[in-house]
Amino acid sequence: MTKGDNGIENVVNVRAQSATPRLGAWRFVTTFGTISLLADFVYEGARSITGPLLASFGATALVVGVITGIGEAAALGLRLLSGPLTDRTRRFWTWTIAGYALTIVTVPVLGIAGTLWVAGTLVIAERVGKAVRSPAKDTLLSHATAVTGRGRGFAVHEALDQVGAVVGPLTVAAVLAATGDDYGPALGVLAIPGVGALALLAWLALKVPQPERYETPRARTSPASTLEAGDAPAVHSPLPGAFWAYCAFTATTMVGFSTFGVLSFHMVTRGILSAAAVPLIYAAAMGADAVAALASGWAYDRVGPKTLAALPVISAAIPAVAFGDQTWLVVCGALLWGAAVGIQESTLRAVVADLVAPARRATAYGVFAAGLGVATAAGGALTGWLYEESRPALVTAVVLIQAAAIVVALATSRLRRRATQ
Incomplete structure (x- = not known):
């Protein structure tokens, strides 16, 4: 983590004074869903044109396949590292903010990439951002869903998320049509929802610095949640x-x-x-x-x-x-x-x-x-x-x-x- 990341975490910890979160669990879930909506607006909009964008730099189908394949492998495989590191450091908000920031910064910059290798690196970096944030994000969300119901909480989050997955590509398509297939403005416009996502994420982290406070024995509402009654707190304990x-x-x-x-x-x-x-x-x-x-x-x-x-x-x-x-x-x-x-x-x-x-x-x-x-x-x-x-x-x-x-x-x-x- 960088000095800046530690600063974010310190600010969050300072606000962690009350025994109960300052937002209701449902509001936490829907706010996080709105953040995911805005982030999906950004990266799904970019992913909808990754192939033709790379082709505009002279990439062959094989090169496009290799770059996007490496990106998807990174988005999933690197979670084997980011997940345990998140548990060890307990800096859930830092990992979440860092991952979203990496994605949101790389997408608009992709629109001004001048060479194939730069564009390819940015495509992969965007996927690395997802690997960095996902374990921490899902853990933060899981605490609030102990109150709302696991299934319902994750379902509402996913439904909001998918709104961005639809709007993003449609917006990019509209800008491309208006600019004569100019990738710069099409990707640059995605900076707007990206800034909104980061601002809302920072606000949520300050409002609810310790979402684990949602998760009390009385709050567990899922039929399977009794499995957690005997939870061991050890970070190094084996997975069940x-x-x-x-x-x-x-x-x-x-x-x-x-x-x-x-x-x-x-x-x-x-x-x-x-x-x-x-x-x-x-x-x-x-x-x-x-x-x-x-x-x-x-x-x-x-x-x-x-x-x-x-x-x-x-x-x-x-x-x-x-x-x-x-x-x-x-x-x-x-x-x-x-x-x-x-x-x-x-x-x-x-x-x-x-x-x-x-x-x-x-x-x-x-x-x-x-x-x-x-x-x-x-x-x-x-x-x-x-x-x-x-x-x-x-x-x-x-x-x-x-x-x-x-x-x-x-x-x-x-x-x-x-x-x-």
């Missing part, structure tokens, strides 16, 4: 067995999950939709993401982990519908894909908070995200290869993988029950 079993379930279901890249490839190459229509389908999928996040989050708080059975079921249905030859079927498949992503980005994160004690939660989020990233990469490669070989074989393989995920989920449920005995 139920957590590792849960990681096995999520990894299994993601290995059988089709990526939107494969879905959009099918849409265009089969002549079902034009390339220009694909972003509209993606935006609709993000809308389904938000709705599914809210629905699964509310269900999780009412009936518990049984809600997650919907994820392998939806994932198994996606290739059977999305890889058809009729437009309405393909659109339905894309909406199912968005719904599955909504569950992944909200309820899956909520369960981690119920399985792991606060002292080790940032580490758990880092491990969880890294495992999810590896499984997602494997799933993308598998479904892409099977698509080229045989669409019926793809459907069959995905159904079998998702059936295996349900078996793993049943084993995970047994471990959870033992943990509460």
